[in-house]
Amino acid sequence: MRTSRDIRTANRYGVLRQIIASSPTSRQELAAATGLSLATVATLVGELLDLGMITEVGFEESAGGRPRDLVAVHASGGALVGVDIAETYVHVELFDLALNVLARAEEDVRPGENRPERLVGHVAAAVGSVVAQAGSGAARVLGVGVSMPGQVDRGTGVSEYAPNWDHWHDVPLRDLLAEHIAYPLHLDNPLRACAVAELWFGAARGRTDAVVVNLGTGVGAGLVLGGGVHRGVSNSAGEWGHTTLVLDGRPCHCGNHGCVETYVGAPGIMRHLRELSPGSALLHPDDQTATVNALARGVAAGDPVAVQVVRDTARYLAAGIADLVNLLNPEVVVLSSWVAATLGEPLLAGVREAVARHALRRPLTATEIVLSPIPTDPVCLGAATFALEGALGSAGQRTAAVRRPGAPARSRTAPPE
Amino acid sequence: MRTSRDIRTANRYGVLRQIIASSPTSRQELAAATGLSLATVATLVGELLDLGMITEVGFEESAGGRPRDLVAVHASGGALVGVDIAETYVHVELFDLALNVLARAEEDVRPGENRPERLVGHVAAAVGSVVAQAGSGAARVLGVGVSMPGQVDRGTGVSEYAPNWDHWHDVPLRDLLAEHIAYPLHLDNPLRACAVAELWFGAARGRTDAVVVNLGTGVGAGLVLGGGVHRGVSNSAGEWGHTTLVLDGRPCHCGNHGCVETYVGAPGIMRHLRELSPGSALLHPDDQTATVNALARGVAAGDPVAVQVVRDTARYLAAGIADLVNLLNPEVVVLSSWVAATLGEPLLAGVREAVARHALRRPLTATEIVLSPIPTDPVCLGAATFALEGALGSAGQRTAAVRRPGAPARSRTAPPE
Structure with a gap:
């Protein structure tokens, strides 16, 4: 309890x-x-x-x-840094306390560079850059939140497993970063980052139960249940991408078959395009971003192959989202991350139509399905929110220590609940 | 919040x-x-x-x-009644406050009898019977909890939909029961009943996150998340039986295809037996209970068809349970209800082995899979717990009104958190 x-x-x-x-x-x-x-x-x-x-x-x-x-x-009472580590880039933003972006930095990560020391170097450089951009007049940095793909142990700051990087196991990422970054560090993964971003600033604000479906190279679902982020007993809840959609279906890198991710992750969408139209000009074989962009433009232009791929993707996605609706009975399902943002309204329309065929009437009636309204990188925003939550979490003990100079001690009118 | x-x-x-x-x-x-x-x-x-x-x-x-x-x-400070309404029977138990069973009654429900008035008559008769058995010396009945299959609106006491009964829609069950039963009535469904039973008295006690998988004619998963029962925004969370295991698979009465329930519910198990061995002596065509009992005896005797059916059922079940493990990261998954109790250890062993092939390592390591340790009907026990929770939920306001004669008013040493 x-x-x-x-x-x-x-x-x-x-x-x-x-x-x-x-x-x-x-x-x-x-x-x-x-x-x-x-x-x-x-x-x-x-x-x-x-x-x-x-x-x-x-x-x-x-x-x-x-x-x-x-x-x-x-707003100027403190600054927060959010770090979004992804397969191909490190994206860092510095926010004020109203969560306005004050500075941005990005570093490319090439496939050969995803060794821990190289990655830590990229993060440290980008964090140094945003702090320098904000300048000496900026507010004190209260903390740095870091989103790292895969399984993360929040307590120890260890990145246990990164699904798309070979030979990446049990990396003490927080300790490695602490050698370069002097601010308090808070490590978690992109599913949780997108969930807290929607809970604090997006479509889940004011909601008790929400699911934030994260569609990118990897796929997952950040869960907001009972008004807070549901993490599970070992901080690995939300691995919806690795739930079965087709028993004995496509092989998945997780070792299972027929996982949701193999159908609706960017590589799964590319595979479907390749099977449907092997020589399609929409296909950029080694570039997920370019392919998904081409599909979005194709749908807008009425290209029948693009329309078919997005419709089929929406249908796979809808079957998996109906599972979430039936199991969790949320108020809102938010489609987040770059594949959802790129395919946008046509994907949303297809999902809404198909979920209605798959889900039970009662939970369906209670659920809205929407695109994320967050205009910036939700992973950076969510990572910065980890830092904000971290600062607040220890605030009870720290209140006296960090009191503004000259601010009077306030009397406690009631014990906090 | x-x-x-x-x-x-x-x-x-x-x-x-x-x-x-x-x-x-x-x-x-x-x-x-x-x-x-x-x-x-x-x-x-x-x-x-x-x-x-x-x-x-x-x-x-x-x-x-x-x-x-x-x-x-x-124990004698009050009595609680639990009512388990099922497709073929109404089972009622009266408990003391230590949740010992003091009296039992059962009424058969024949297929033609599942009209609201008839069903209410059965429930009223059985509740009257247990109260009479307990006698005039028994403690005051604090409330009656009723478990009704399907979708239930707890607030209004309306049974919206019963999956295995045709023409049963929006029945004001609590109001109908209140014409015959004078005690406070608390209506919910068997998924929630099994979940609260495990949370208060079974394998989920002291756990923060648990899933109670209910295997009977229907299939579902009662969710304990953050230390309490997760109900969702319209009290329909837990419909795991209607999540997709096989896209475009077996048709389900819910309108979807390939639902978990069509493979691991008792009718699904019978279907598999029929397909595997059409003339099997294990098959009792119109009797789910007899067939599942025969399968359990067959496994014990080493019957190869029975062994195969239970192994295949365990494998379907395991794929669905791995989904729950990956999505929710619970501490424990409890197999409950009559199919789980009847097939017992052989089913559990098959499930444990196959879940290990389907689930991700990190959440798998954190999860135990167990049979329900509750020796009596968990649905009756859980329904009685609804009544106990109901009595406690309003206790703050009622403390003064129901104070024991002669008991002094207690000073409040701290506001309750």
């Missing part, structure tokens, strides 16, 4: 999330939006003020009562 | 669950076992004492400190 400390941390997340979403806002509005008592909200707001993450910004008249103090996120 | 009230209710469940598991116990042990503060435990224990659900039973010496007061579940 959840301990008092888990609950306090979750409530701290909830209040800051709501402040970011609706700045400026009052304690009364926050209590109404979160379902927490006014006393609890007042305590949590006090902590966030002490941390310098939010500020008082005046007051509004309230009907018939005394004026209500307003608070807003303090 | 979870409100203060949700959290208070979940904590009240957690403390009573722990007291039932380890009576007699002290507040200090309860705090250690639940992760709650001693002050919160003391408050919740006070509430449970006021409700008459637990009693003080002396004290134990503590090393170097003052003696610790002990509490235990007050």
Whole structure:
């Protein structure tokens, strides 16, 4: 069961999330939006003020009562860095506390370069670049969140397995990065990054149960259940890409057959295109991005092969999404990552139509299926959110230590729930 | 996000669950076992004492400190009724607060009888029977939990859809039952009943994330996530029986094809037996129970057809369970309900072996697969637990009203978390 400390941390997340979403806002509005008592909200707001993450910004008249103090996120109260490590690039962004992007850096990773020392060098260079771009006037960096594909042990910071890199096992990535990066480091994987990004800033905000389907080279589903990210007992929940869609179907690199990923991941989509039309001009044999871009342009132009490939992909995807709808009964299924963003509305329309044929009526009625509304790289944003959650998670203990110079200690009006 | 009230209710469940598991116990042990503060435990224990659900039973010496007061579940402090409605029977049990069975009743339901009025008559008769058996000296009945197959709206008490009964739609079952039964009624479905039974009294006790796979005529998975039952946004989570195992496979009554249920539900197992050995003496064409019993005896006797059917069933089941392991990363998968109980260890051994071939290494390592340890009908036990949870859920408001005669009001030493 959840301990008092888990609950306090979750409530701290909830209040800051709501402040970011609706700045400026009052304690009364926050209590109404979160379902927490006014006393609890007042305590949590006090902590966030002490941390310098939010500020008082005046007051509004309230009907018939005394004026209500307003608070807003303090954008320059700290900076967060998000790192998206992918098979072919390292993408890094620096954000303010309102999660605006202040600086970006990207490093290419060539196939021969994915050895731990080389990768760490790319990450360190890009993080150094965004901090330098932000300049000496920028706010203190509160932490660096790192999204690493595959299985990650959050506690130890070990990257246990990267599905598309051979000979990558049990790499102590956080320790290696810490030799170059002095800020607190928070390691997790892209499924969880996309899930927290949607939960804090996207289509899952305010939802209790949501599934963020991640469509790229690899495929997975970040799960938001009961208002928080579901990680499972060993932080590996969400491996929907490795659930069976076709028993004894296509072989998968995981050792199983017929996995969802072999049909709807970018390589699976390319395979389908190759089988349907071997000499198609849409096919760029060694370039997933170019092929998926060509398919998107082909659909827009009415190319029958492109239309067929996207329709069939939507149908595979829909069968797998119907499984998620029937099993988890979420409020929303969000299609995220670059394949979903590139194929866009035609893919979404095909998925919606086919899910309706596969899913049970009751959960289907309760579920929306949408494209991610996040305009930037959701993995970077989510990784930065890991750093924000990390800073908040230890805030209870750190409140005194990091109090803004001159800020008064706030009295605790109620014990946080 | 979870409100203060949700959290208070979940904590009240957690403390009573722990007291039932380890009576007699002290507040200090309860705090250690639940992760709650001693002050919160003391408050919740006070509430449970006021409700008459637990009693003080002396004290134990503590090393170097003052003696610790002990509490235990007050078995005769109330009675709970669990109702298991199935396709062919209504099974009702009356429990004391330690969840010992005090009385049982069963009514057969013939195919023509599954009209709402007839079914309600059977339930009312069986509930009347167990209350009469328990006698006038028995404790007050705190509530009646009812498990109804299919989709149930817990809030309105409407049985929306029963998968194996034609013409059964949107039946206001709770209201119909309330015309005959004066106790508080709590309606939900067998997936949730088996999940709460395992969570309170079985293999999921003390676990944060567990999946209870229900193998009967219908198939589903009760989900325990984050320490509580995951219901989804419209209380229909867990429809794992209607996830795709074989795209375009066997037609399913849900309208989809290739659903898990069509391969591992009792009718699916019979179909496989018929295809493998059309004239088999193991096959009882119109009797699922007799056929599954014959298969179990056949495996024990080394009958090659029976061995093959159970092995193939285990393999289908394992592919579906590997999906749950990869997606949810649970600590334990519990095989429950009558098909699992009847096929027992040979099925379990086959499942364990085949899951290891289908699942990813990391979540697999973290997961145990076990048969349900609950010796009685888990659906009745779980339904009674709905009634217990219902009584506890409103206990905060009702504490004053139902205080035992003569019991002093307890001071609140801390607000409940």
